[in-house]
Amino acid sequence: MNRRTFFKWLGGLALSGAAMTGYAFGIEPGFMLRVQQYKLTPPGWPADFKLRIAVLTDIHAGEPYMGLGRIERIVETTNALKPDLALLLGDFSTGHRMITRQVPIKDTAAACAGLAAPLGRHAILGNHDWWDDRAAQKRQSGPSLYGDTLKAAGIPVYENDGVRLEHNGRPFWLLGLGDQLAFVRGRGRFTGVDDLDGTLAKVTDDAPIILMIHEPDAFIKVPKRVSLTLAGHTHGGQVRLFGYSPVVPSGYGNRFAYGHVVEDDRHLIVSGGLGCSILPVRFGVPPEIVLIELGG
Template sequence: MLTRRGVLKAFGGLVAAGLSSSAYAVGVEPLLRLRTTTYRISPPGWPEGQKLRIVALADIHACEPWMSARRIGDICRHANDLRGDIVVLLGDYLSSMRAVWGKVPPAAWAAALSTLQAPLGVHAVLGNHDWWDDHDAQAIGGGETFSHRALRDAGIAVYSNSAARIETTTGAFWLAGLEDQIALRPGRQWNRYGYVGLDDLPGTLARVTDEAPVILLAHEPDIFPQVPARVSLTLSGHTHGGQVRLFGYSPMVPSAFGNRFAYGHVVEDGRHLCVSGGLGCSIAPVRFGSPPEIMVVELG
């Protein structure tokens, strides 16, 4: 028989469970957990026997206390221990969250990222927050941001609708990087009605001048339906896996495609996409079921 005391105990248990879950989502998973997720892929167009180990970091969102320069440095040391052939950074180094104690200056987070090491170098694209938080770049409607400059000053190659041919001991490949797809916020006279992207997929791929395979870096995964089969692999971030992920589903995903490209290894029409769950937080310092991660992709 259900008594008043039993109802109160059950209610108290639910409240305690809710408080515990909230504390975990704010104080434990975003700050204290870090996982490595590895995908082993042999996509069409990637030569058999051409080995490549990619270590990918996405969505750092530097800020105090959630992603301090010290914590970024710790993540970079862990990334170095994974011994990738190449390291790629998938954008969003800045944070727009209001629930912060303070900002991390670009020089500080870039200095932490400068400790990343790989035989084939460290390569980066920018994300939407790197554009949104640069008021001068927004006012001009393009050009480059202080994140472009901070990364270059740290010795990191930055791709803005550009591509580079990279030679390895087992064969060459092209690394192509798109500029952000929602870089400019609405509000300016020339940009009243919606976000404007600065990405140029056809122009970027036109820089590929031979038959070597192509890896594409694109901060937002929403470009993927337009990516041709010529590209062996697309790497993206942006979604954070939804930040809250239950049983493989995220209630809120910053993508026009919802959960279709929210997280993980996606194969469509023989084309391959890997979406990182990212490292930092956006909007709110909450992660539940989607801990910060470093993504590793092994090709060949």
């Protein structure tokens, strides 16, 4: 390789790197949106019981990446999918400092209240919703500003609680686990508000169960009695190449990083989420609405 060819190659490499960086920091997190679909009939779910579920998680509201207008467009896109049930799996707060303007939780909640589904919209909180609530952190206890605001907007929020719903005359349980990392105790130390046993104790019959959790690590203790567990939090690692995420906010690495996980006939779906935390970067895992079709 002569000198001229070398510098052409080096310049091309630099331009490619700049283009990839621009895409990862600008295009994918700020403009892209996909609908990720799953069709399954997990154990305990009747094969003839069809249910269409839309899942939104990790919105991390804040301009310029996730302004109010974009949240409203995501809600409109979700409504166009005509789900029977709309679920919000937490982390409504920003999650990083690289923003030009905050979007108040009151505005985010009002936008999410526009989700239209016959069985309603239901939510849990994520770690950032607790961490950004200074009063709750000071008390090291609830109530949560984010939870109260969502409820005021007409969105039920579940903390180790649930509800029995019916669709076409068929019952099922929707449960929501409290967050596992709610209170910061020190560097790398957290206390949760999660109570899996207490949550499952809300179930009073043999109808199938759908469980909402924010951090997927809780799945390790979820029993087979639960037909389907839904989680967010990881954002798919935000950077994902060939099915591998170099950095995953989970004690189990890539095991629960993203997608449909099946272990011991137990089913977990981890959404890549919509926003970003720590840094506004995504590569190979664009923001997504998850659409799940159960039964049939």
